[in-house]
Amino acid sequence: MGYTWQYYDLVLAGIFGSLVAGVLVGQFTAIAPTTAIVGFSAIAAVVMAHGLFVNGPVDQPADLTKEVEALN
Template sequence: MGYTWQYYDLVLAGIFGSLAAGVLVGQFTAVQPTTAIVGFSFVAAAVMGHGLFVNGPVDQPTDLTDEVDALN
């Protein structure tokens, strides 16, 4: 049985892809590298925001109040 892609795998790929695109745009176009990387980092931040707040890693908001036994 092979590996199945999960949502958070795609989030990580989206973050990497957007930052890599910023580097490539900065290197191979007339856009300044710092401008391209900063611009594409906003895309990465949007992907992270979606992964954290729109489709968060909890099932219910009440899951956020559960204590973590491993840290006690």
């Protein structure tokens, strides 16, 4: 049985891919590297926000109020 991709694997790949794309666009096109990296970083931020707020790592908002035993 092989590894199965999870949603957060795709979120991490999307963040990494957008930043790499920004570097590549900045290096190999007429767009300034800083402009390209900032623009593609905005895409990375949108992917990250979707992973945190739209499809967050909790089942219900009430899960956020539970105490963490490992920290007590």
